[in-house]
Amino acid sequence: MYKLYATLRKDLLLLLRDKVGITFIFIMPVILVLIITSIQNSAFDIVNNNKVPVLISNQDNGEAAVQFLDALDKIGLFELHLLRDSVNPVDLAARMHQEDALLAITIPIGFSERVSKRAVITANKAFQILETPESKSTQPLVSDTVILYYHPVLQDNYRLNIQNGLHSALKMVETKQILKVVYQSLNEDANVQQVDEDIFKSGIDVLEVPVSRGGIKTIPNATQHNIPAWTIFAMFFIVISLGSSLVKEKLSGSHLRLKTLPTNYLISLVSKLILYTGVCLGQVLVIFSLGVWLFPHIGLPALNLPQDLFGLFLVSLISALCAVSYAICIGVYARTQEQANGFGAVSIVILAAIGGILVPAFAMPEAFRSFMAISPLHWSLESYYGLFLEGGKLSDVWGNLLPLLAITFILQILAFAGLKKNNLI
Amino acid sequence: MAVEAESALKLDKLSFQYKGSPAPSIKDLHLEVRKGERFGLLGPNGAGKTTLMHLLCGLLLPGSGSIKLFDTDLSESKISHRKRFGFVPQDFSFYPELSPVENLNFFGAWYGLKQDRIMKRSKELLHILGLTEVKDKAVKTFSGGMKRRVNLAIGVIHKPQILFLDEPTVGVDVQTRNAIIAYLKQLNRDGITLFYTSHQMKEAEELCERIALIDEGKIVVSGSIFQLLNDNKEQDLEKLFLKLTGKDFRD
Incomplete structure (x- = not known):
């Protein structure tokens, strides 16, 4: 034991005297977690909390155009900026850049008239069907186009969301116009405004409930997503420090002497396994503590720890063991520090990418998803997400921990074989 | 009747060839070193001295032949058998980021010593080798001579029965060289057999009782220095060395 x-x-x-190594192990992941969480939190804010500025060039000013703008305003997605003058598309683009607007909408001249005509045709069709069900109107519908200009920086899914908002506003206008024709045909004295409100005020609400295990209702946010993901990345990035330290020792004179001593070299590896697993758990402690105590003070959502703290410890421990085993494996097989650093860093980035750390698993191409199983980071991430996002317990994430343990075991066997091959044990 | 001294090291038909090398580095070597002897293996660069040293320490495995250390064949010996020898490699073999005390603590433990024994031996060695004042400073800040002394201290912390020294005074000043040679003689007086390699003839004359000249992996001559000089009618070891190994570059 001594x-x-x-x-x-x-x-x-x-380790304590290796300042660069310590920086890699503790400072870099903290910076990484802070930056990525801040960026993603800000992106969440833009999408969820901020209204999108929209320039409106209303060249029509008719009733339907006003109703359309009113509907857009009520949707709550947009901040409308009405342009007083009629502007051509080139000027409109210039104004978008000047006023930092991501969107602009042009309502063409005659828009209200065409919407009104379309409403009359549609209403008449309905009456004809009511009077003589077998009759078919041959009068064509009048089509129209509202032009949406957008900044290319907008992502597809976000643009789709905006388009849905626009279509919903246009449908509201069209329906109002049709209803107006219908009411006026039936009873000229009807209070159209009152009926409108009754119809458009939906009596059915949508209650949003995040689905989680154990009845936990913590709403996932940038912190809950990023802290576990980047903690795993940091743990596996220990390959830079440990892998190259193993190679350095292997190439140094001290290793030559170690091989002549009456002690099995395995002790050296067991020591590194214990020490660096402790270091990884230290990383977990530091990063999670930042999430819990520092993040709320710098405007980021606080990290909510899972209820099953023993489960959290075990997932962290197994992830740490796997990360250290990977680093030892790289250290055993690499012949130079450059090889260990280069291969170690690139391989971790690749494993993080296919493991769902850099890109969410659901957004990955189908072909890539089949490779996920080989990435230990994937199983580690799934285990953490099971605890952090789904409110699960250890019993819920065992299915992810077993593959992680299997990969750890394989890495240990590979390291052992490498040492045996090089006559080190 | 004279009693023949016990053998500390015995090499029998020892051969070794590196992978991919056209010729063996050690060829059919026979050699015996007796207990308590100060034995020098001399030869030009590339003669096979360091290769032989690595074979003796178990860093390389012989192609053929045998190495017996205190009558135990190295290929059959257990890992614990390594306690019987100490090794002072030509290259610095310690952790430069650690202090002499920290290095001695670690290597002492790997030699199987207990903590109190390590502490006692460390104090003793640091005093003898003049390192007490710098015992807590990182070795990387030391001069070449001080590093050589740390290298030597680690090799003898467990008081081995035989000490393998691969050019232990390379790159040091006269004072450090003299101190190291004096300490090695002291170790020998305490009963430790010395097996020393060098190409420094004057130093070998000063330290060794018997020598062997190795060239191209083979022993050219061996015997006591007096006998060899007498037999070859030379006045010093350097002239004998040049006579037997030639004046051309050898590496």
Whole structure:
């Protein structure tokens, strides 16, 4: 035991004196988590809390055009800026850049008249069907176009969301116009305004409930998503420090002497496994603490820890063991520090990408999804998400921990084989 | 009747060839070093000295032949057998980021010593080798001579029965060299057998009782220095060395 204690002490001293290594292990992940969470939180705010500024060039000014603008305003997605003068498309683009508007809408001349005509035709069709069900109107509908200009920076899904908002406003206008024709045909004294309100005020609400295990109703946010993901990334990025430290030791004179001593080299690896697993758990502690205590003070959502804290510890421990085993494997097989650093860093970025850390799993092409299973980061992330986002317990994430343990075991076997091949044990 | 001294090291028909190398580095080597002896293996660069040293320490495995350390064949010995020898490699073999005390603590533990024994031996060694004042400073800040002394201290912390020294005074000043040679003689007086390699003839004359000249992996001559100089009618070891190994570059 004293041999292991002395080796642990030696490894700890070497680690503490490696300032660059410490920076990689603790400072870099903290910066990474802060930056990514802030960026994503700000993106969430833009989409969820802010209204989109829209320039409106109303070249019609008729009743339907006013109703359309009123409907757009009521949807709550947009902040309308009416342009007083009629502007051509080139000028409109210039104004969008000047006023930092991501969208502009042109309502063409005659828009209200065409909407009104369309309403009359549609209403007449309805009356004809009511009077003589077998009759068919041959009068064509009058089509129209509202032009939407958008900044290319807008993502497809966000633009689709805006288009849905526009279509919903246009439908509201069209329906109002049709109803107006219908009411006026039936009873000229009808209070159209009152009926409109009754019809358009929906009596059916949509109640949003996040689906989670165990009845937890914590709404996922940028912090809940990013902290677990980037903590895993940081743990696996330990390959830079540990992998290259193993190679450095292997190439140094001290290793030559170690091989002549009456002690199995495995002790050195066990020491590194224990020490760096502790370091990874330290990373978890630091990053999670930041999420819980620092984030609320800098305007970011606080991290809500899962209820099953033992489950959280076990997931972190197994992830850490896997990360350290990966780094040891790289260290055993790499022949130079450059190889260990280069391959280690690139491979972790690739494993993070296919594991769903950089890009959400659902957004990945089908072909890539089949590779997810080989990434230990994927299983680690799924386990964390099971606890953090779904409110699960250890029993709910075992299915993800078993593959992670299997990968860890395979990495240990590979490292052992590499040491045996190089006559180190 | 004279009693023949016990053997500390015995090499029998030892051969070794590196992978991809056209010729063996060690060829059919026979050699015996007796207990308590100060033995020098001399040869030009590339003669096979370091290769032989690595074979003796188990860093390389012989192609053929045998190495017996205190009558135990190295290929059959257990890992614990390594306690019987100490190794002072030509290259610095310690952790430069650690202090001499920290290095000795770690390597002492790996030699199987207990903590109190390590502390006692460390104090003793640091005093003898003049490192007490810098015992807590990182070795990377030391001069070449101080690093050589740390290298030596680690190799002898467990008081081995035989000490393998691969050019232990390379790159040091006269004072450090003299201190190291004096300490090695002291170790020998305490009963430790010395197996030393060098191409520094004067130093070998000063330290060794018997020598062997190795060239191209083979022992050219071996015996006591006096006997070899007498037999070859030379006045010093350097002239004998040049006579037997030639004046051309060898590496």
